[in-house]
Amino acid sequence: MNSQQIEELERMFGDKFTTLPETLQRYSRDETSHIEAMPEAVVFAGETGDVASLLKYCSDQRIPGTPRGTGTGVSGGALPIEGGVLLALERMNRILEIDVDNRMAVVQPGVRTGELHQAVEAEGLFYPPDPASLESCSIGGNVIEGAGGPRAVKYGTTRDYVAGLEVVLPTGEVLRLGGKLRKNVTGYNLIGLIIASEGTLGVVTEITLRLLPLPPVRTDLLVPFETFGQAAHTINEVLKTGIIPTVIEFMERRALEIVEAYLDSKLPVPGAGAYLMIGLDGADTESVERDYEKVGEVCLDNGAVDVFVAETSDMKQRLWKTRRSLHDALHDLSPEMEREDVVVPVARIEDLLKGMDEIRRNVKVEIVAFGHAGDGNVHVNVLRGKLDEETWNTERKRVLEELFTLVISLGGTLSGEHGIGLVKKEFMPLVTSEAELELYRRLKQAFDPAGILNPGKIF
Numbered sequence: 001m002n003s004q005q006i007e008e009l010e011r012m013f014g015d016k017f018t019t020l021p022e023t024l025q026r027y028s029r030d031e032t033s034h035i036e037a038m039p040e041a042v043v044f045a046g047e048t049g050d051v052a053s054l055l056k057y058c059s060d061q062r063i064p065g066t067p068r069g070t071g072t073g074v075s076g077g078a079l080p081i082e083g084g085v086l087l088a089l090e091r092m093n094r095i096l097e098i099d100v101d102n103r104m105a106v107v108q109p110g111v112r113t114g115e116l117h118q119a120v121e122a123e124g125l126f127y128p129p130d131p132a133s134l135e136s137c138s139i140g141g142n143v144i145e146g147a148g149g150p151r152a153v154k155y156g157t158t159r160d161y162v163a164g165l166e167v168v169l170p171t172g173e174v175l176r177l178g179g180k181l182r183k184n185v186t187g188y189n190l191i192g193l194i195i196a197s198e199g200t201l202g203v204v205t206e207i208t209l210r211l212l213p214l215p216p217v218r219t220d221l222l223v224p225f226e227t228f229g230q231a232a233h234t235i236n237e238v239l240k241t242g243i244i245p246t247v248i249e250f251m252e253r254r255a256l257e258i259v260e261a262y263l264d265s266k267l268p269v270p271g272a273g274a275y276l277m278i279g280l281d282g283a284d285t286e287s288v289e290r291d292y293e294k295v296g297e298v299c300l301d302n303g304a305v306d307v308f309v310a311e312t313s314d315m316k317q318r319l320w321k322t323r324r325s326l327h328d329a330l331h332d333l334s335p336e337m338e339r340e341d342v343v344v345p346v347a348r349i350e351d352l353l354k355g356m357d358e359i360r361r362n363v364k365v366e367i368v369a370f371g372h373a374g375d376g377n378v379h380v381n382v383l384r385g386k387l388d389e390e391t392w393n394t395e396r397k398r399v400l401e402e403l404f405t406l407v408i409s410l411g412g413t414l415s416g417e418h419g420i421g422l423v424k425k426e427f428m429p430l431v432t433s434e435a436e437l438e439l440y441r442r443l444k445q446a447f448d449p450a451g452i453l454n455p456g457k458i459f
């Protein structure tokens with residue numbers, strides 16, 4: 001950007017605009033390991049009009065503009081790799097309405113996911129998507145990444161709850177799509193296209209979300225298995241019972257050891273090869289108890305050492321704190337790592353976990369797995385640890401190539417919820433035909449003719 005453009009933006013946005021070096025530095029990183037990119041300026045949007053006038057200016061002047069929620073992304077999506085303006089949406093953080101009669105919430109994009117949970121639960125309603133980052137990530141970021149979470153096994157991902165969007169196009173036009181509707185097939189599904197578009201097609205400035213009645217009873221089980229293979233096998237055995245758990249999270253022993261050391265607290269369960277964390281909910285205590293007894297039996301039949309029921313709210317909180325701290329614990333151990341979130345058809349999850357276990361026997365990097373195995377999505381974390389640059393680069397590449405080859409052979413794909421962003425874009429040709437990529441280019445051109453919105457991401 002030249003000095004005239006900086007002055008014009010300052011005039012347009014006043015104290016919402018800054019080029020202070022410490023602010024630029026703060027917005028040069030997200031939660032993606034070891035990558036940073038400095039914006040030339042930051043605009044803190046307070047309303048839709050700010051977003052529209054900024055994007056129009058950027059399009060007219062051919063200045064890159066990169067939207068950002070709260071910066072918890074792990075695929076580098078919010079990093080302004082071509083400089084320009086960082087569009088911070090964190091101040092657009094109001095819950096505009098909780099419509100109890102229609103079971104809908106209308107929110108600004110900067111609302112934190114955990115805050116929305118609390119607000120709707122106070123009304124006896126339920127917003128299921130629960131990324132492990134829920135205390136810090138924004139709903140806008142969730143929509144734009146198509147975020148999932150443990151409860152996706154039963155309730156699906158963010159995509160399943162978006163009924164309406166206000167979107168500002170890169171040219172500055174404002175679209176209002178959908179509304180408080182349970183069904184709507186009027187015209188092309190532009191809402192579906194914007195979800196998981198990783199901030200490359202438009203900026204979301206208002207979101208209407210479907211809500212459910214809050215299930216009255218919720219229980220969590222923690223089930224240790226002697227071997228990794230037994231836990232991997234049991235995931236599908238549980239799903240075959242016909243009971244749909246809210247959650248089936250997989251955690252191998254090493255993951256639990258790392259997080260226990262990080263939190264300096266131990267869960268009261270014996271050491272084991274791997275663990276399943278299984279959540280169940282329902283209308284009454286009897287039906288939930290019936291379900292967990294059946295699920296518990298299946299686990300014991302398949303090699304579980306024991307089945308622990310988190311009866312007290314203290315135990316539930318400890319369990320979830322442990323699960324949600326895994327990302328941070330790994331980061332603490334190895335600030336540089338590859339965080340893959342590959343996904344396969346759910347019936348192939350055992351093959352994925354066992355195949356990944358094979359891969360790591362022959363490489364020099366440490367690999368730690370955990371994640372939302374009940375919906376086929378596993379986080380495979382490749383840790384650099386203390387490896388020198390050359391070994392890290394060679395081994396990292398080898399692991400990723402072998403992992404992606406395995407995933408594709410199982411009918412899976414690169415990302416279940418974290419997105420492609422910057423870090424996985426070189427692998428897109430593995431799963432996307434040239435015809436599909438060409439269509440992406442034409443869509444991008446239709447939405448963003450000047451090519452200014454979050455350039456350099458996905459493909």
Ligand SMILES: Cc1cc2nc3c(=O)[nH]c(=O)nc-3n(C[C@H](O)[C@H](O)[C@H](O)COP(=O)(O)OP(=O)(O)OC[C@H]3O[C@@H](n4cnc5c(N)ncnc54)[C@H](O)[C@@H]3O)c2cc1C
Pocket residue numbers: 030031066067068069070071072073074076077078089109130131132133136137138139140141142143144145146147148149150198199200202203204205324327328417418454
């Ligand atoms: C500890 C930890 C645990 C996590 N667990 C999960 C998990 O369980 N499930 C999961 O899905 N993800 C998880 N994530 C990843 C991350 O939290 C999600 O991708 C989240 O949706 C990002 O939201 P954000 O507000 O931080 O977005 P940002 O990181 O700020 O941005 C992400 C992308 O969205 C774009 N963007 C943001 N807001 C808008 C907007 N309003 N309009 C247009 N574009 C926008 C940005 O340009 C960028 O491309 C985890 C991350 C961490 C650090």
